[in-house]
Amino acid sequence: MVSYVFNFSFLERxxxxxxxxxxxxxxxxxxxxxxxxxxxxxxAVLRTGGGRVASTIVGAYVEVIRNTPLLVQIFIVYFGLPTIGLRLSAEASAIIALAINTGAYSSEIIRSGIESIARGQLEAAECLGLSRVQVYWHIILLPAIERTYPALCSQFVLLMLASSITSQISAQELTAEANIIQAETFRSFEVYLVVAVVYLGLSILFRAALHLIGVLAFVRRRRLGTPL
Structure with missing residues (x-):
């Protein structure tokens, strides 16, 4: 029988x-x-109301991002851009790649909210004499974001967890630091247990922060006591 002795003494340093x-x-x-x-x-705005050309371009972008691995996208930004003379740090490349990735998923989430707006609401807004900008902002976009906010929050937390992949391009985030510590201490099990606990704490922190943002941003839900 193999007995394993846990040793977390490395945490002191x-x-x-x-x-x-x-x-x-x-x-x-x-x-x-x-x-x-x-x-x-x-x-989301361009795909729902930007015309056929804009909708096609955005649709192609979404499909490409959603059907390719995030790691490959990160490599394209980090290793590909220097070939055209644009050199970025690992951290900047990571942010760009993660933003492009989450932008595609977020656009589909928000688009579903936009398409859920009832036609009658738009007709009522037009009868009140609201401008096109006012209609799109107050009747379409803000309610769409409010309706899809819980799904967006989940997507954003998943993004935070997926950021661990950026350690592959030497972005000095949590997983990268854990890899360094593991190589120095040879306590792989303990190191990654600590990392798992930290990521769990970060997930809770992000959800709490996003919930607070939702409470502050969506006055109607706050008044009605509707959960975000």
Whole structure:
């Protein structure tokens, strides 16, 4: 019978590395979420009301991103852009690749919300004399984002977890730091158990932060007490 003795003594000297890695993960994921959300909104608007050409281009972008591995997309940005003279750091490449990826998924989520808006609401807005911009902003886009916000939150948390893949291009996030610590201590089991716990904590933190943003952003839901 094999007996394994757990040893977490390495945490005494490496906890700062885990902390820095977690902080970098928050920066990478947070930046990609903001950029990806903006890209997703723009793509959803173009696909639903931007004409045939814009809709086709956005549709092709979404299909390409959704049907190729995230790791390959990261490699294309990090190793491909330098071939055309655009050199970026590992962290910048990671943010761009993650934003492009989450933008495609977010656009489809938001598009489903836009298409769920009842035609009668649009007719009522037109009867009230609202401009096209006002109709799209207040009657279509904001309610669509509100309806799909829970799905967006789940997608953003998945993005944060997927950011671990960026360790493959030496982005110094949590998993990359864990790989370094594991190579120094040879305590693979313990190191990755710690990483799993930290990622669990980050998931809870991100969900709490996104919930708070939803409470502040969607006044109607807050008044009605509707869960986000």
């Amino acid at each position: 490496t906890w700062t590395q885990f902390l820095m890695g977690a902080g970098q993960t928050i920066v990478l994921a947070g930046s990609a979420i903001v950029l990806g959300f903006i890209l997703g909104v723009v793509c």
